[in-house]
Structure formats: C-alpha cells, structure tokens
Amino acid sequence: MKKVAIIAIISFIFFNLSFLNAKAEALPEDYGAKGALQDTSITLKEALTYAIQDEYLAQARYDAIIKEFGDIRPFSQIKIAEQRHITALLPLFTRYNITVPENNASQYTTTPKTLKEAFEAGVQGEVDNIAMYEKLADLSDLPQDVQTVMTRLGDASKNHLAAFKKGLSQYE
16 A cells, blocks of 8 residues: 555656646747747737846746856856846836836746757857847837837847857767
8 A cells, every 4th residue: 555655756756747747838929939929919018028028038047057057157157147138127117117027937948958959049048039139129110218128138139149058069
C-alpha cells in the first residue's frame, strides 16, 4: 500500500511538472516581439504592450538562466538593463492613459539546459527584440516621443546582442 501511495505521489508530481514545462513553451502568438512582428496594424496601445511584454519576457528568461547557472555576466547585467527598458516604457503608459499589462512572462519561460543554449536564447531574444523595436519606431501613427523611446530601446538592445554573440562564440 505504501509503495502504491509513493508511486501515485511521484506520478502526480511528474505529471504536474511536465504540464508546467509544456505550458512554459506555449508563448501566445500575440505576445511581445512575436506578436508585434506578425501584427499588420499596430495601435499605440498594442505597440506599448508588445514592447513591455517583450521586456518582461527577457527579464524572465534571464532570471531563469541566473537561477540555473548563477549570477553570471552578461545575463546579470542585461537583466538590470531590461529593467531600465521597462522603466523607460512606463511613463508612456501613464502619459497616454493605457493600463500597464500584468507581468506574466515567467509562465512562458523555459530554462536552457546548457550555457550555450542560454547564450543562443539571448541572441535570438535580442534579434527579435531589435526587429520589433525597428518596426515600432517606424510606425508613423505613433507619437514622436513613443517612436523616440522605441528607437533608443532598439539601439540599446544591439549592445545586448553583441554581448550574447561574444558569449556564444566561446562555444563555437
């Protein structure tokens, strides 16, 4: 009887952990850079939402990497920079009376198994982030202050990309 109970508990834990990992892989189509890059008609609200969601996602990704591999560079530094990006976006939400979306990005984040995978995820995340910011900065319907912030954040992300590419080069 004891063995059956232990097996049942282990099975329950395994099933729930598997479910959580599956859920983490299911990034919604309309979330962050992924959403912005496929959206053909972006409003001000959507632009700000995509941008902050992508910053939330980057922070959650780097939190998971730091938790797994320790407080290593450049992840720890770029995590701080992502917070500055969020801080740059927040006044725009206030100025244009748009509700700041909930930060639920950690539910869409998986932890890489190796540091090489972590650097690859960093590179891809920044590539997508830069493409998103370039698209958003070029939207003529957005107010000039929003376009300026999008341009600055995209430029800052180019530095992040360079840092991740340098880190990835150790594994090639």
